[in-house]
Amino acid sequence: MYEIMVEDEFSAAHFLRGYRGKCEKVHGHNWKVTVVVSGKEIDKRGLLLDFHDLRKELSQVLERLDHKDLNSLPFFKKRNPSSENIAFYIFWRLEKRLARKNISLARVTVWENCRQSATYFSSGGGYGSL
Numbered sequence: 001m002y003e004i005m006v007e008d009e010f011s012a013a014h015f016l017r018g019y020r021g022k023c024e025k026v027h028g029h030n031w032k033v034t035v036v037v038s039g040k041e042i043d044k045r046g047l048l049l050d051f052h053d054l055r056k057e058l059s060q061v062l063e064r065l066d067h068k069d070l071n072s073l074p075f076f077k078k079r080n081p082s083s084e085n086i087a088f089y090i091f092w093r094l095e096k097r098l099a100r101k102n103i104s105l106a107r108v109t110v111w112e113n114c115r116q117s118a119t120y121f122s123s124g125g126g127y128g129s130l
């Protein structure tokens, strides 16, 4: 198996509903996002997927979040914009854009800061109800 990883970031505001503590108030983060794609076979060029293509797809997904009030976005109206749910959102959006036979999106990790992160990865059971 091969894996490739790219990293990008976005800035946004959020707060957590039903949470007692600092995060119940509106605040911002510069989230770092790492994405891992895996596959068994590489192409004739020796690539699993061109880093440039993966970075482009990721940046288009992150554009929807960058400099936004995450709580006001439709996806986060019912779900808290926690790092876990943000990782899930990015995974869900990015997987649609990476529909190729030889690769699969392995995981998306969202870093609130350099000390804490949340990861979503598919366990093969689908996404449940969106």
Ligand SMILES: [Zn+2]
Residues within 6 Å of the ligand: 014, 023, 027, 028, 029, 112
């Ligand atoms: Zn926060």
